[in-house]
Amino acid sequence: MFDFVVRNFGFLKHVPLLPHIFDSMLKLCTFVFKRHLLDAFDRIEGEVLSWKGATISIHKYGGMQFNVHKKEIGHLHSNGLLDVLYSRKIKKMMMEEGRISNHHLFKKSGWISFYIVRPEDEAYAIKLLMLSYSRKVIRLQPKA
Amino acid sequence: MDKKIYEFEIMKGFILSNVFAFSIIGITRFLKPDPGVLVYAEFVIVPLLMGIICAWCWKGLEIKRIQLTFFSCINGTLAIFLSAVFLKEGIICLLIVSPLIFAFIITGVFIGRAMFKKSNQNLNVSVVSLLFILFFVDSVSKHQYENLVSDVIIVNAPPKEVWKHVVAFDRIEKKENFWLFKMGMPSPVAARVDGYYEGAGRKCIFSNGYIFDEKMVSYKPNQDLTFDIVKQPRDPEIMGHIDILRGQFILKDNGNGTTTLTGNSWYRLYVFPVWYYDLWAKSITRNVHLRVMDHIKFLSEKR
Numbered sequence: 001m002f003d004f005v006v007r008n009f010g011f012l013k014h015v016p017l018l019p020h021i022f023d024s025m026l027k028l029c030t031f032v033f034k035r036h037l038l039d040a041f042d043r044i045e046g047e048v049l050s051w052k053g054a055t056i057s058i059h060k061y062g063g064m065q066f067n068v069h070k071k072e073i074g075h076l077h078s079n080g081l082l083d084v085l086y087s088r089k090i091k092k093m094m095m096e097e098g099r100i101s102n103h104h105l106f107k108k109s110g111w112i113s114f115y116i117v118r119p120e121d122e123a124y125a126i127k128l129l130m131l132s133y134s135r136k137v138i139r140l141q142p143k144a
Numbered sequence: 145m146d147k148k149i150y151e152f153e154i155m156k157g158f159i160l161s162n163v164f165a166f167s168i169i170g171i172t173r174f175l176k177p178d179p180g181v182l183v184y185a186e187f188v189i190v191p192l193l194m195g196i197i198c199a200w201c202w203k204g205l206e207i208k209r210i211q212l213t214f215f216s217c218i219n220g221t222l223a224i225f226l227s228a229v230f231l232k233e234g235i236i237c238l239l240i241v242s243p244l245i246f247a248f249i250i251t252g253v254f255i256g257r258a259m260f261k262k263s264n265q266n267l268n269v270s271v272v273s274l275l276f277i278l279f280f281v282d283s284v285s286k287h288q289y290e291n292l293v294s295d296v297i298i299v300n301a302p303p304k305e306v307w308k309h310v311v312a313f314d315r316i317e318k319k320e321n322f323w324l325f326k327m328g329m330p331s332p333v334a335a336r337v338d339g340y341y342e343g344a345g346r347k348c349i350f351s352n353g354y355i356f357d358e359k360m361v362s363y364k365p366n367q368d369l370t371f372d373i374v375k376q377p378r379d380p381e382i383m384g385h386i387d388i389l390r391g392q393f394i395l396k397d398n399g400n401g402t403t404t405l406t407g408n409s410w411y412r413l414y415v416f417p418v419w420y421y422d423l424w425a426k427s428i429t430r431n432v433h434l435r436v437m438d439h440i441k442f443l444s445e446k447r
Binding site for chain 1: 192208210213214217243246247248250251255258261262
């Protein structure tokens with residue numbers, strides 16, 4: 001459903017509020033069919049917020065955005081699709097673990113996608129975000 | 145947190161948001177150029193603000209996502225129920241509007257949650273003010289939208305045979321297959337005429353006894369029947385929100401014993417946003433067409 005809408009109606013993402021409405025519909029579906037995921041999202045949010053300099057905001061195309069010092073490290077759509085940003089080199093390395101895939105839209109970029117489906121996926125999602133966070137923190141640190 | 149305080153804050157969110165919504169809808173009845181029109185602001189901005197009001201009431205409670213979504217659904221259901229009571233809306237009408245209400249309330253709650261977590265007063269005031277300005281501008285603006293729905297079928301009978309069943313037809317006995325008709329939305333069952341000439345009256349009778357009074361403005365046997373709707377029922381179910389203005393059947397002889405039958409309907413919407421309600425209007429009008437046209441086809445092809 002998500003892939004169908006993104007593939008066929010993705011051009012509508014620039015209409016103000018529309019991606020957020022779509023994300024709310026995803027949230028409603030998740031609430032009805034995969035309720036446990038909403039609790040997992042809370043725990044992921046809580047964990048990320050415990051990291052120094054990390055903040056949460058609303059992603060411009062719907063969902064929850066994770067930032068470190070106002071720079072995005074990833075975002076989570078309300079159907080459990082986590083998109084995280086790496087360098088292409090790190091992405092290639094991570095892809096070898098076999099649990100992540102190319103970003104659902106930007107396949108050749110450093111973005112990756114990971115679907116949170118099962119309870120054990122929550123820890124892996126946090127691991128993915130932590131890796132991106134660590135790299136961003138190192139990059140943002142003033143050079144001596 | 146004390147359970148009683150928690151419950152009180154939750155209830156406060158429900159009550160304040162609904163009081164706000166129905167007060168503002170009541171006030172805008174006096175502002176709008178046409179009080180019968182329900183505008184974009186009432187279906188989009190009001191539920192969004194309702195969600196933000198809830199988020200404001202619930203900001204200190206640290207509510208989990210699952211509960212926040214659940215409470216948003218409860219609030220949406222409450223708003224829909226109150227619409228039935230105070231705005232006298234019908235069940236099908238409320239069913240159509242409910243996805244908008246739920247989606248915008250949930251969006252409002254989560255936008256509000258993010259807004260109040262940041263505690264940026266300037267941003268919060270700007271967002272809410274912008275929504276109010278949009279609401280006011282949309283409420284005082286003139287809204288008018290008319291559209292045409294056209295459907296075509298091939299009938300395996302010559303135009304002369306088809307024409308006999310176009311002007312007036314006996315009761316449709318076929319079971320409903322459109323889900324809204326099955327749920328109780330009135331569907332066309334028969335058409336009667338006062339006479340077979342231009343200017344004669346025609347009556348389209350619906351399943352619940354509703355009658356659309358029509359006047360035939362073009363009567364060209366075996367070619368064209370066009371009629372204006374001169375009187376239509378006012379009903380909380382859809383009928384107050386859409387007016388059918390004109391209907392038309394065009395018959396084209398295909399030269400091989402078959403006829404191309406085109407059904408056209410012109411309608412005016414009284415509910416906005418168009419991008420949402422026109423989808424429903426087209427679908428409903430199309431299914432009214434197809435029910436009648438399939439019946440005409442059945443009668444014409446019956447030997």
